Amino acid sequence: MTETFLGPPAAKGLRARDTVAMCTPTLSAVFVVAGSTAGALGIWGAALVCTVLAVVSMLQNYLFAEMAAMFPGKSGGVALFAAEAWKKFSPLLASIASFGYWCGWGLALSLASVQIGHIVTVQWFPAAADFSINLGIASVGLPQILAAAVLAAAIGANLLGLKVTVSLNKVVAAAVVAVLAGLVLLPMFAADWSAASFSFKLFGEGSGVASILVWMYVGAWSIYASELCATFAPEYRRPVRDTKRALKTMAMIFIMVYALVPITTAGAVGEQGVVTDPVNFGVNFYADMFGPAAGGTVAVILVLAHAAALLSAAADASHALKGLAEERLTIRQLARTNRRGAPSGALVFTLVVNLVLLFFVGSPVAIVIAANLGYMISVTLACAGFLVMRRTHADVPRPLKLGRHWIPVAVALTVFNGTILVVGALNPGLAAGGQGTEIVIALILLLLGGIFYWIRRRFQPAVTTHHKEPALTEAGNND
Template sequence: MSTEHLRTPGSSPTAPAGGFGRPRLGTSIFPAASALPRTVSWRYAVVVGLGAAILIVVSFGPMRDDIGNMALIVWPFAAVVGALQCLLIGELASRFPYRAGGVAQFGYRAAPNGSPTLGAVSSWGYWFAWTPGIATHLILVSTYLHERVLHGVNILLLAAFIGACLYAVNSLGLRITMTLNIGLAVFSIVPLTLIMIGPLFRPAAFEFDRVWPIRVPAEAAGDPLQLALIFFKWLFIAAWAAYGAEMASTVVSEIRDATKRIPRSLGISSLICIVTFTGVPISLIGTAGMAGGSSEGTAAFDPAARAIFGPAGPTIIGLMLSCAILLGAQVFIIGSSRTIYQMSLDGHLPGVFAKTNRRGAPVGSMFFDILIIVGLLSVFGTDVVDIVAAAGVGYIVVFILLPLAYLLLRRRPDGSPGAFRLPRQAAGLAAALFLLNLLVLLVGGSLWGVKVMGIGLAITFAIVPISRLTRRARRRAERSDVPEMPEAT
């Protein structure tokens, strides 16, 4: 029987030792529990989940350019799948609210007796999924500011400066970070809402025949197999954004009364994502059509903003979207830091990566973040879609392992008393989600090419030897710390 429920939210497991460190308090279900302070309300988790809604900015333009209004099927479908997955996450996070980093931490239980290797792959894949988002978001904001405001400033230097500021804010602790994020969230909601409801006030700008009927890409006309391949190819990209309501769970170990509140946070985040990933594409395509100018970042929104709000529309919406993109980058930093923190506690990384500062903020992830950001930018340059595709490999792996972990954990009675539990029909849902995500990875991912899939798989599974070496070093350190028994006289 798990002892997790016996630990109060304010209690703190033993700190890791020096050197490689040791995992904090473990349970019969998971190897370690978070000791991050519980300082925030469940509403803050919704703000984190809101960061997913803005991710449509990253790949909407390229998808629209490639498959036209078929994107109106892909985006909502991905958001609904993400919401269904949040049902499973809601139960697991409610039962085991002492795991920092959210959904990825349950991958450890994708094997009957728990698997350190699967746990490492799940967590590392999740971290890898979001870390490139930090780079892409900083580049999008810096490019916009360079083109509209700061003409003489180098884009990469500006991105580095903004990134340093965001990491500095993150080091101040979750409460202060989320106070800033609430302000950014307001600017996130406003432009997306204006885009969605704008056609109601300017109906002449909206042409329904651009939205319906759905037009099949020319290369798939009369070929159901080719149509399915195109659908899975772009579902693989859309999943990276539209599954994102789950990000609300990354701060579950820092929420007060998380057992009762985290399902609510995930539910609201899911609803926001479904509305956003349905309404925004309809409005953008209905007002600007399929040939909407540049497909890069906020520029993909310019034609619709101009049609709805006039000449000043692109500037107003662009500035607001830039604030929203900053929220997305900050959310990625929050998720990244918590994931690396929990990986260190679980024994997959040296103890230094579980370091927290005096404000209780995990600050050990920055080294790996910078390494991956620089590496991906050096390989793919500013090709945002390929970066997302490579990162999506690790992300989909997480959601292949999640249903397996759910099916095994739902049979066990362990967990916090009063936790949210789904009906038994959820087992069928979990099985269906497993099969769907397996297809998304194998079919959709492979269509992005050997280079993208190869890099994605290589980085995702690079943690396996790192984890094994770290766990071996910890076992040796623990054996050497055991005092010798005095000889009998």
């Protein structure tokens, strides 16, 4: 039983390179993730944690590629995989898991917009750094005001359709690749490059296994981002081939960036330079090496990268919500599309929630912690869902089927993600800025997902229509 929603169906016009371009700007998060982690674990510790998470992300993407090929006509990516695996046992759990995925990508808009606000304020309006407006229950500074404007612009751009997002991101992605490649190669030519300031605090004083796992919990939200490529599987020209290629390519790029950029750049600006200014240490390197004009140019590129990441996050979050609504796991209004095929209902909802979070939370690390609870629940259940669907969906065609040796890999990934989820959720204070209120915010959002599910089942009955799942004609591959 399915339902008909306003708006045209998704157009199959994307190629693997299109979603790689959409995902590339999210690599700009390497600065805040590596810089914040280095403050607690040292540069060597941060680089190790980031590399481990990037490798885990690549392994997960193989699981996601198989599951995406099973449902070529359904959007939603990881949210869909979690829902499909668990709705037979508990539709409410499936709804919460899927809504948790939206929390991860949906709240990314707040993080990226806040980073843009901070960069613009520091680079071009330093005199206004202390400016604020008292709203009675919250104080809003210039970074938050700028962030709100950028956030609204990103939602507006997505309302124009996915092609606009892809086109803009292609241009920005090329500039981001150039900046990141420079941060890998150019520091090695700096006369004073040295690793002497690097520290390794994984098991030092004030650090331990719990602290390491909490920082993995914080970093996973950004480093797992390559799975975005699976969300748009129905819109690829060749769903199986393009999904698999995009997931593998993006995961390999993430490994290189997160393993190398923290080390090479810190060698030039020093570990303290990374820790002191985690958002701008890449900009500072270019300014120190080539002058203020170069630093300003890179700052502009990073602002554009964060803006492009906003577009990608909005697209991913809204398509995931739309897919969730089409599966009758959340309210019908979130499945509505406009005449350009953009999920307008989901986009407006995402904008409202982010504006509230932006004005009343504000801290980048706090936003990460709040977003990551739902996201990690979804990813963990999706990895476990790979195992579940090998039994419950045994009759569903698998154009891309992984070998039996991937079963223990899926078990290991589920255990790993479940562990950092539990430890991270119970110990937010071990991360910089964590105060516990972020987990409360995350739980409220997940509760909202449950309420939306109840409303859909209780007050929005399904409308029976004749709907034919699109046939899949591609030949599968074994790994």
